[in-house]
Amino acid sequence: MKRTSWQEYQKDIAADKYYYARSCIRQNFFPGSEKAFLDILSKDLGVDIFDDPLHTSCTGIGYHSDVVPLETIMTVVARQFALMAEAGYENFVSSCITSFGIYNEILNTWEEFPETEERTRKYLKEATGRELVKPRTIAHTSDIMFYHRHEIARRAKHRLINALTGEPLRVVEHIGCHYAKIFPKSGIGGSEFPYVLAGMIESWGGNVVDYPERRHCCGFGFRNYLVQANRGSSIANSHKKLESMSPYKPDFIVANCPGCTMFLDKWQYAIAEMDGTTYGADGKGIPVLTYEEMAGLVLGYDPWELGMQFHQVDVEPLLNKMGIEYEPEAKYLGKGGKYIGRPAPAAVNCEEARHIYEIRR
Amino acid sequence: MAHRVVIVGGGAAGIQTALELKSRGIEPIIVERDIELGGKARGWHKLFPLFTPAKDIIDPLIARLREERIRCFYGQEVTEIASDGVVLRSGERIPGDAVVVATGFTLFDAHRKQEYGYGLYDNVITSVDLERMMNSGRVVLTDGSEPRRIAFLHCVGSRDEKVDQKHCSKVCCITGVKQAIEIKQMFPDADVFNFYMDIRMYGPGYEELYRSAQQDYNIHFIRGRISEAAETINKRIQIKAEDTLTGRPLRMTVDMLVLLVGMSANYENKNLAQSAGIPLAPNGYFRTQDSFLGSVTCEREGIFFAGAATAPKSLADTLAEASLTASAVCNYIKVKYTK
Numbered sequence: 204m205k206r207t208s209w210q211e212y213q214k215d216i217a218a219d220k221y222y223y224a225r226s227c228i229r230q231n232f233f234p235g236s237e238k239a240f241l242d243i244l245s246k247d248l249g250v251d252i253f254d255d256p257l258h259t260s261c262t263g264i265g266y267h268s269d270v271v272p273l274e275t276i277m278t279v280v281a282r283q284f285a286l287m288a289e290a291g292y293e294n295f296v297s298s299c300i301t302s303f304g305i306y307n308e309i310l311n312t313w314e315e316f317p318e319t320e321e322r323t324r325k326y327l328k329e330a331t332g333r334e335l336v337k338p339r340t341i342a343h344t345s346d347i348m349f350y351h352r353h354e355i356a357r358r359a360k361h362r363l364i365n366a367l368t369g370e371p372l373r374v375v376e377h378i379g380c381h382y383a384k385i386f387p388k389s390g391i392g393g394s395e396f397p398y399v400l401a402g403m404i405e406s407w408g409g410n411v412v413d414y415p416e417r418r419h420c421c422g423f424g425f426r427n428y429l430v431q432a433n434r435g436s437s438i439a440n441s442h443k444k445l446e447s448m449s450p451y452k453p454d455f456i457v458a459n460c461p462g463c464t465m466f467l468d469k470w471q472y473a474i475a476e477m478d479g480t481t482y483g484a485d486g487k488g489i490p491v492l493t494y495e496e497m498a499g500l501v502l503g504y505d506p507w508e509l510g511m512q513f514h515q516v517d518v519e520p521l522l523n524k525m526g527i528e529y530e531p532e533a534k535y536l537g538k539g540g541k542y543i544g545r546p547a548p549a550a551v552n553c554e555e556a557r558h559i560y561e562i563r564r
Numbered sequence: 565m566a567h568r569v570v571i572v573g574g575g576a577a578g579i580q581t582a583l584e585l586k587s588r589g590i591e592p593i594i595v596e597r598d599i600e601l602g603g604k605a606r607g608w609h610k611l612f613p614l615f616t617p618a619k620d621i622i623d624p625l626i627a628r629l630r631e632e633r634i635r636c637f638y639g640q641e642v643t644e645i646a647s648d649g650v651v652l653r654s655g656e657r658i659p660g661d662a663v664v665v666a667t668g669f670t671l672f673d674a675h676r677k678q679e680y681g682y683g684l685y686d687n688v689i690t691s692v693d694l695e696r697m698m699n700s701g702r703v704v705l706t707d708g709s710e711p712r713r714i715a716f717l718h719c720v721g722s723r724d725e726k727v728d729q730k731h732c733s734k735v736c737c738i739t740g741v742k743q744a745i746e747i748k749q750m751f752p753d754a755d756v757f758n759f760y761m762d763i764r765m766y767g768p769g770y771e772e773l774y775r776s777a778q779q780d781y782n783i784h785f786i787r788g789r790i791s792e793a794a795e796t797i798n799k800r801i802q803i804k805a806e807d808t809l810t811g812r813p814l815r816m817t818v819d820m821l822v823l824l825v826g827m828s829a830n831y832e833n834k835n836l837a838q839s840a841g842i843p844l845a846p847n848g849y850f851r852t853q854d855s856f857l858g859s860v861t862c863e864r865e866g867i868f869f870a871g872a873a874t875a876p877k878s879l880a881d882t883l884a885e886a887s888l889t890a891s892a893v894c895n896y897i898k899v900k901y902t903k
Contacts, residue, residue, distance in 0.1 A: 393678065395678035395679045395792075396678060396684075413794075413795065414794070414797075415794040415795070415796050415802040416794070417794065418792060418794070450797045451797060
């Protein structure tokens, strides 16, 4: 495929000295990924990243659910920026796509409507005594990983290559809607052909799969899953994407949004339970990774240290393809070797499933 | 000695202006950027609304130009214009008693509408590509097979604030109808769909052709812009749109997607206008004195316009306007040199 335009819309990404804002969702869904991000940056790449215990949720979920008013979220965001400046940083890095969209939305709102910025400054001062200092650069954590992708490639222990055939792995990349669909220029590659994950995949030896529903939302959207009655819409979106990508026989999916990573993974289980359909070439599921997990595997991290046992779809077939050595028995051992429990096998897992509900019959 | 007029641009507008001036005893000189005359119409297959072969219009114009021994500079770019001549990129100055700007337009670059995948997907083409295919006598997909399901998308690069092209290009609607009919004539069993937001049939015979496309050729017109195109595993094109008449989203797969590209102002207009001290319209075209009695003149005496340098125009409108321009130039010279 001729994809030169995927590299357009480059943005200013700082090389070092990052202020890190965590993601509420990722800390719960994929805690290993946030830790891996910090480890890769500080230990492998030797850059300065500050994980500030004082910062809070951006309140994005509440905002998108009409629980948190605009003025409140603006003040919360202003506090995050104030904390960044107080810590001596000016490059703000958001771990969550929703938050990333919110930070961009609020910075743009302040620019378009300066009176809202003045009002926010006043509220922040009154509530916390802090001063708002806007960041020099704002990036998503996937932007940072993209920026350092060549350095990661130089240190690679494994590449995104099928160790048995020598062929590049076929990788579906999925970009969270709030990364560049709101502000195309906030994302590498823009909104139509985002290059942020594709750039990592290509740098680390894989091939990007372009499939018809590539741009389609995964169905995570807050109103889709927070309102129980709308969950049919959520799963229908993921179903549409999985049906569309399946003929290309992808080896794995990588996403840069916490919601997308979870829903593309867990809805595979739900779809298998509902109608018995699985989408992996081996008759099981398609593994879904975060970009830190992908980078971690490339750098030789232990998959269970990366927290890959948290996924619904088993990742072992992918690990085997990449020729990664791992200890199968250690999968469900937590910190200090403590057994953390083992889910019952389902249709998307490697082991034989015991329960599939044949709803269609 | 005859008065001399420098015409910038050797497309239909420039040629027709030159012929009209010559017939009135004025010596025209054409400066053309390309190495050939004829402009955008050269290489076009057939013209709306009567399916007139474009070469039946352009070739006689060029032949007459040669018969009249009108002097032409080829491959020369004009960098400055003034009422008493032009300056070429080489620095050479060509003096004249008046200057006609007939620099035409630039085709909208379909790559800019990334969501349609032009240049990425093999069977996404533009209306210009289709004309070239029809000229070669072979309209096929990249695998050599015949298309059986074709979609045309109107307003690509027209009336689109996202790409800063707010104006209507005027000719794309009727071009889409004409090309859809030509496709049906070539492939009677094919399904042809035209996606539009408005159908603007302003010229004589246009509305009739639009009606014929529906009644006689069974071409489907769907009111809704395509939101995105993507390639399927077997190299077909999946398109998504909203049918705004039924209010429902629509997804279909076609063999070929034709983007009806609009007209954009030339990038060079800015420098030329600056050199002459004349204004541009907000859409980048040259601004005329007014839309009624001064439609080929500007604020600076001695500088005139012809054709699509001032706004999107059809070939018929361009040729008619060129005659008007020649008339205005003659009057200007007569008044100025008989004082």
